[in-house]
Amino acid sequence: MLSGITLGQYVPGRSFIHRLDPRTKILACAMLILAVLVCNRPAGYAILTLGTLLALGGAGTSPRLVMSVLRPFWIILTLTLVLQLFFTPGLALFALGPLHVTREGLVLGGQILWRLTLLIIFSSLLTLTTSPLMLTAALESLLKPLKRLGVPAFDLAMMMTIALRFIPTLLQEAQQIIKAQQSRGAVFSRGGLTRRVRGLVPLLVPLFAGAFRRAEELATAMEIRCYRVGANRTRMHQLRYSRRDYIVLVGAGAVLAATFALRWWG
Amino acid sequence: MILVEHLTHIYAPGTPLALTSLEDVSLRIEEGEFIVLAGATGSGKTTLVQHFNGLLLPTAGRVLVGGRDTRDKRVRRELWRTVGLLFQNPEQQLFEENVFAEVAFGCRNLGLDEGSIKVRVRRALEMVGLDPGRFETLSPFALSQGQRRRVALAGVLAYRPRVLVLDEPTSGLDPAAREQIWQVLKGMQQHGHTVVVITHHMEDAARYAGRVVVLHRGKIYRQGPPRQVFSDPEGLRAVGLDVPMPNELMYRLRQRGLPVNTGVLTLDEAEAELKKLAPHEMNSTK
Amino acid sequence: MCKAQISIRGLTHIYHPGRPGERIALQDINGDICQGELLAIIGPNGSGKSTLARHFNALLLPTRGTVTVDGLSTTDPANRWEIRCRVGMVLQNPDNQLVASVVEEDVAFGPENLGLPPEEVRRRVDRALALVGLGEQRLRPPHLLSGGQKQRLAIAGALAMKPSCLVLDEPTAMLDPAGRREVLQTLLGLNREEGLTVVLVTHFMEEAVLADRVWVLSGGRLVLEGTPAQVFSQREGMQKIGLALPGPAELAWRLRSSGWPVPDGILTLDDLVACLAGLLSETGWGRRQ
Numbered sequence: 001m002l003s004g005i006t007l008g009q010y011v012p013g014r015s016f017i018h019r020l021d022p023r024t025k026i027l028a029c030a031m032l033i034l035a036v037l038v039c040n041r042p043a044g045y046a047i048l049t050l051g052t053l054l055a056l057g058g059a060g061t062s063p064r065l066v067m068s069v070l071r072p073f074w075i076i077l078t079l080t081l082v083l084q085l086f087f088t089p090g091l092a093l094f095a096l097g098p099l100h101v102t103r104e105g106l107v108l109g110g111q112i113l114w115r116l117t118l119l120i121i122f123s124s125l126l127t128l129t130t131s132p133l134m135l136t137a138a139l140e141s142l143l144k145p146l147k148r149l150g151v152p153a154f155d156l157a158m159m160m161t162i163a164l165r166f167i168p169t170l171l172q173e174a175q176q177i178i179k180a181q182q183s184r185g186a187v188f189s190r191g192g193l194t195r196r197v198r199g200l201v202p203l204l205v206p207l208f209a210g211a212f213r214r215a216e217e218l219a220t221a222m223e224i225r226c227y228r229v230g231a232n233r234t235r236m237h238q239l240r241y242s243r244r245d246y247i248v249l250v251g252a253g254a255v256l257a258a259t260f261a262l263r264w265w266g
Numbered sequence: 267m268i269l270v271e272h273l274t275h276i277y278a279p280g281t282p283l284a285l286t287s288l289e290d291v292s293l294r295i296e297e298g299e300f301i302v303l304a305g306a307t308g309s310g311k312t313t314l315v316q317h318f319n320g321l322l323l324p325t326a327g328r329v330l331v332g333g334r335d336t337r338d339k340r341v342r343r344e345l346w347r348t349v350g351l352l353f354q355n356p357e358q359q360l361f362e363e364n365v366f367a368e369v370a371f372g373c374r375n376l377g378l379d380e381g382s383i384k385v386r387v388r389r390a391l392e393m394v395g396l397d398p399g400r401f402e403t404l405s406p407f408a409l410s411q412g413q414r415r416r417v418a419l420a421g422v423l424a425y426r427p428r429v430l431v432l433d434e435p436t437s438g439l440d441p442a443a444r445e446q447i448w449q450v451l452k453g454m455q456q457h458g459h460t461v462v463v464i465t466h467h468m469e470d471a472a473r474y475a476g477r478v479v480v481l482h483r484g485k486i487y488r489q490g491p492p493r494q495v496f497s498d499p500e501g502l503r504a505v506g507l508d509v510p511m512p513n514e515l516m517y518r519l520r521q522r523g524l525p526v527n528t529g530v531l532t533l534d535e536a537e538a539e540l541k542k543l544a545p546h547e548m549n550s551t552k
Numbered sequence: 553m554c555k556a557q558i559s560i561r562g563l564t565h566i567y568h569p570g571r572p573g574e575r576i577a578l579q580d581i582n583g584d585i586c587q588g589e590l591l592a593i594i595g596p597n598g599s600g601k602s603t604l605a606r607h608f609n610a611l612l613l614p615t616r617g618t619v620t621v622d623g624l625s626t627t628d629p630a631n632r633w634e635i636r637c638r639v640g641m642v643l644q645n646p647d648n649q650l651v652a653s654v655v656e657e658d659v660a661f662g663p664e665n666l667g668l669p670p671e672e673v674r675r676r677v678d679r680a681l682a683l684v685g686l687g688e689q690r691l692r693p694p695h696l697l698s699g700g701q702k703q704r705l706a707i708a709g710a711l712a713m714k715p716s717c718l719v720l721d722e723p724t725a726m727l728d729p730a731g732r733r734e735v736l737q738t739l740l741g742l743n744r745e746e747g748l749t750v751v752l753v754t755h756f757m758e759e760a761v762l763a764d765r766v767w768v769l770s771g772g773r774l775v776l777e778g779t780p781a782q783v784f785s786q787r788e789g790m791q792k793i794g795l796a797l798p799g800p801a802e803l804a805w806r807l808r809s810s811g812w813p814v815p816d817g818i819l820t821l822d823d824l825v826a827c828l829a830g831l832l833s834e835t836g837w838g839r840r841q
Contacts, residue, residue, distance in 0.1 A: 009283075010653065010693075011283075012691075012693070064280060064281075065281065068280075068281055131653055131654055131693075132653045133652050133653050133654055133657045161651065161652065162651065164653070165650075165651065165652065165653055168695075169647065176353065177358075177359055179316070179321050179353070180351075180353045180356065180359040181359065182321065182346065183319055183321065183346050183350070183351040183352075183353070184346065184371055184372040184375065184421060184422070184425075185346050185347070185371075185372050185375030185376065185425070186371075186375060187375075201361060202359075202361050202371070205361035206358055206359045206360065206361050209358070209407075210358055213358075214648050217643065217645060217648040217649065218648055218649065218651070220611060220643065220649075221643060221648065221649035221650075221651070222651060222661075223611065223636075224609065224611065224636060224640070224641045224643075224649075224710070225636075225651075225661055225662035225665060225709060225710070225713065226633055226636050226637065226662060226665040226666055226713065227661070227665045228633075228665065231665065231667070232667050233664045233665055233667060234663075234664050234667050234668055234669060234670060234673065235664060235670060235673075236656075236657070236660040236663075236664060236670055236673040236674055236677060237657075237670075238670055306698075306728050306729075306730050306731075307698060307699050307727075307728045307731065308698065410597070410598060411597065412597060437725070437726065438725055438726070439597065440596045440597045440755055440794065440795075441794070441795070441796050442596065442794045443597065466728050466729055468729075469799070506728055506729060506730030506731075507728075507729055507730070508729040511799035511800065511803075511821060512799070512803075514821060515800070515803070515821060515824060515825060515828075518821070518825045519825060519828060519829060519832075522825070522829045524829065524832060524833070533799060533802060533803055533806070536803060537803060537806050537807065540807065540828070541810070543832075544812075544832060
């Protein structure tokens with residue numbers, strides 16, 4: 001059983017964002033991520049935040065779901081903030097023992113925190129609203145022009161499909177093995193480093209053995225259905241852009257352009 | 267021994283994937299009982315037994331093992347010693363380089379000394395019908411599926427938990443290997459252990475269980491001695507289960523107006539019942 | 553009349569020949585699988601059932617001997633893909649053979665591999681899903697299906713290749729009783745109504761009873777074959793290789809051997825109920841004492 005929303009989980013739905021062409025989502029996501037990376041002005045952040053809110057609204061995502069997506073990252077997020085707060089030189093606002101919280105630290109920490117949050121939200125939105133299969137179909141389609149350069153787009157896409165299909169299965173299996181070994185008294189989270197590393201053996205050996213067994217069986221199952229590496233496949237679903245897609249692409253492009261403009265001419 | 271009170275369990279509560287797996291289940295398991303848990307896939311059997319050794323905690327309600335609440339962290343940490351849980355396809359969880367080490371793993375975690383570990387491992391291997399002298403040094407990966415399954419079972423027997431809980435211990439095994447596992451479990455019960463088994467094999471359940479508990483969609487649907495639970499084939503089929511063939515036979519003969527006792531569980535009993543009721547001249551020859 | 557679809561001649565299969573761990577899995581198997589029949593292959597664990605099944609669509613190749621499908625030899629690499637299209641296969645574990653994360657996409661996987669045009673893929677997918685009764689589920693993710701549904705999905709995936717023969721390797725071993733019934737009903741339907749040849753590898757005797765013919769493997773050899781009635785009349789032979797008769801057949805045998813006039817060929821519970829009810833009401837059942 002899945003305990004909560006795992007990373008990369010797809011939640012089926014019929015929202016505006018769900019119905020976008022997956023290529024649109026990948027391209028828009030890429031543009032927004034680039035925008036987050038170049039953004040350095042408050043106005044830029046405002047635009048990005050607005051964009052994020054629109055996207056979240058368009059996907060019909062509840063604030064609760066957003067929180068559960070962010071939850072696994074909270075240690076990294078807090079740590080970044082704390083490091084920036086204390087270790088950025090500048091005007092001291094107040095002191096905690098020997099450490100000083102600086103104004104610059106607060107600004108920088110806040111910025112980085114916000115950037116990371118936006119990055120996580122954008123990429124999660126992509127996987128939350130796009131079935132792994134659509135995602136790979138889109139990648140395949142986007143990579144097609146590279147085929148002439150010798151990039152095996154079909155096979156790359158197939159690898160992605162399978163990875164995405166089996167990551168949840170393997171996570172589930174890992175959970176299962178952990179439980180099984182705990183039932184025999186194994187302890188995974190106590191003791192010193194060596195003990196902890198040694199403690200992983202009962203998890204890793206069966207996990208790898210299982211993964212290989214699965215891989216073998218899956219390879220057989222694919223062979224049975226005539227999958228051939230390098231052969232030309234067709235797709236049942238042909239991807240088609242609609243008006244919705246153009247609107248989103250133009251919107252994302254505008255956000256990107258705006259952040260660029262703000263950074264260099266603002 | 268195990269007391270389940272108004273247990274509700276919800277996976278991923280508060281997310282779009284929230285799933286109620288158990289709903290208000292109450293169950294009392296006495297020391298020394300042999301219980302079979304049955305139910306279609308997704309009925310909550312596996313979720314229920316994971317509460318017995320503290321792997322899962324109730325969303326609501328509580329579970330007491332030997333009178334102690336599993337929500338208590340200190341209780342939970344030691345619970346595996348009392349309640350030995352063997353998962354489905356346990357042979358996939360083996361990891362040591364030889365059978366001895368594999369079976370000894372639980373004992374080592376108990377902190378026993380090498381001498382008594384040796385004794386216990388040998389004893390456990392004998393109980394599952396694997397000759398210690400021959401198997402101890404082999405790699406588990408070199409054994410057949412049935413043998414690996416028994417190694418995994420020995421690994422639990424070796425640390426001698428008072429309660430044994432097994433999730434589909436016979437799935438995928440042929441009749442001979444299945445019988446062997448049931449015999450081991452029966453023996454454990456005779457030595458005073460409490461045994462809880464999840465299985466789809468109703469004929470085996472009929473032969474070994476003291477009580478059958480049927481789960482359906484996270485609730486207890488039926489429970490009682492096998493004779494009583496299996497006397498209603500229609501009801502069990504409706505929740506995706508079978509009844510043992512002898513029961514079904516008697517039930518259907520009865521539907522045809524023949525005055526037979528439907529409470530038979532085994533082929534032997536069915537045979538005896540038919541002979542008892544039939545005219546004498548039919549049993550005369552031979 | 554048997555029109556052989558798959559012919560097996562002198563088939564021997566050795567794993568790792570000439571290397572440590574060498575093991576003879578199949579030894580000198582001969583037989584024909586007829587067009588349109590339902591053949592059950594039974595045998596204890598390790599008897600070579602799966603190994604044999606994997607020769608029917610060229611997943612494994614004979615060490616000695618030949619296997620031909622509609623006259624095409626599996627050993628000729630040029631025939632391999634044609635054979636895979638004609639002989640569909642379903643494996644034991646439903647979770648490890650589903651490729652895609654949406655039901656209909658998974659069914660489409662095979663036809664897409666054949667490079668068929670999208671409209672044709674669509675047609676085949678819709679038909680295959682209809683045949684196994686999963687039309688309504690076509691947009692759901694497979695992991696939310698029940699075991700029986702997953703296995704029917706795997707069958708649909710094979711059907712979308714338009715095979716004339718379907719080989720199933722213990723497809724019900726991991727299912728609960730309801731799932732097992734579902735899958736068997738589907739298979740019977742495909743065999744009886746669509747005329748599909750079905751080869752069912754199983755260790756459930758009650759499933760073998762439903763077949764037209766049964767092959768019994770033991771230690772890599774084909775030791776018994778015939779109709780279910782013929783095969784299951786060999787009680788001793790079956791016991792010797794560690795197989796039990798189906799419950800109703802066993803009970804019929806016991807009654808017969810203690811002198812009851814129970815006819816041969818009782819295999820299913822229906823047979824037994826009919827026989828006993830008739831027999832006992834005639835002879836004054838219940839009026840004794």
